[in-house]
Amino acid sequence: MKTNTDRLFLSSLILIGTLVYGMSPSDATAGEFSAEQMRKMGIFLSNFTECNYTTISRREFIDKPDEMVNFALCHNWINNFRSFTLKNSCGKEKTDGNYFAHLDPKNVEKTVKKYLDYDFSAHQGHGDYIVYDGYTYCIPAADGEQHPAVKVVSADRQEDGTILVKGSSYYPDSEEDADDNINVKAVIKPYVWNGKDTWSLVSMNMEPKAFPD
Numbered sequence: 001m002k003t004n005t006d007r008l009f010l011s012s013l014i015l016i017g018t019l020v021y022g023m024s025p026s027d028a029t030a031g032e033f034s035a036e037q038m039r040k041m042g043i044f045l046s047n048f049t050e051c052n053y054t055t056i057s058r059r060e061f062i063d064k065p066d067e068m069v070n071f072a073l074c075h076n077w078i079n080n081f082r083s084f085t086l087k088n089s090c091g092k093e094k095t096d097g098n099y100f101a102h103l104d105p106k107n108v109e110k111t112v113k114k115y116l117d118y119d120f121s122a123h124q125g126h127g128d129y130i131v132y133d134g135y136t137y138c139i140p141a142a143d144g145e146q147h148p149a150v151k152v153v154s155a156d157r158q159e160d161g162t163i164l165v166k167g168s169s170y171y172p173d174s175e176e177d178a179d180d181n182i183n184v185k186a187v188i189k190p191y192v193w194n195g196k197d198t199w200s201l202v203s204m205n206m207e208p209k210a211f212p213d
Contacts, residue, residue, distance in 0.1 A: 114193050
């Protein structure tokens with residue numbers, strides 16, 4: 001049975017924690033990951049979904065090098081456009097009026113390492129859409145359709161050190177419509193890239209979700 005003295009002592013500890021750490025008593029019992037950390041996890045996963053990789057695993061990427069190339073080119077086109085050089089030629093072919101975007105293969109290697117923690121070197125073209133001439137990648141300079149982003153709703157660390165993430169998909173141009181109806185489950189692995197704490201993708205699965213017209 002707790003005495004009044006015991007209750008006073010416990011209350012004092014909670015007050016000290018609030019003052020020293022800037023936390024409220026409810027924060028102290030919250031999950032391991034903060035709202036800001038989960039926001040960044042959502043951005044991390046959105047780097048894949050915005051390139052239409054909604055159900056994928058690291059193993060599948062490794063088994064299909066052309067998909068790693070496609071992801072890296074798409075990611076850089078959306079988020080690092082200045083890394084491309086626009087030219088009216090692709091490989092040995094020149095075109096009249098059509099421009100192609102050229103990317104240094106080092107940017108592909110950097111992107112694959114950052115998001116998949118994989119040392120990529122199997123550079124290659126991919127059908128008629130992606131051309132690799134041994135020196136640079138070349139793709140048509142055109143935007144594609146918009147794909148969903150991810151809002152993370154919960155994140156739980158697993159026994160093996162990975163993090164099970166659950167989230168909800170939404171379209172970036174209507175972020176205010178993002179809800180907590182979970183249709184995305186992913187496993188990510190914490191690691192350090194370029195001296196910064198981040199994650200690499202282990203797997204992700206996005207179930208279909210009805211979006212308003």
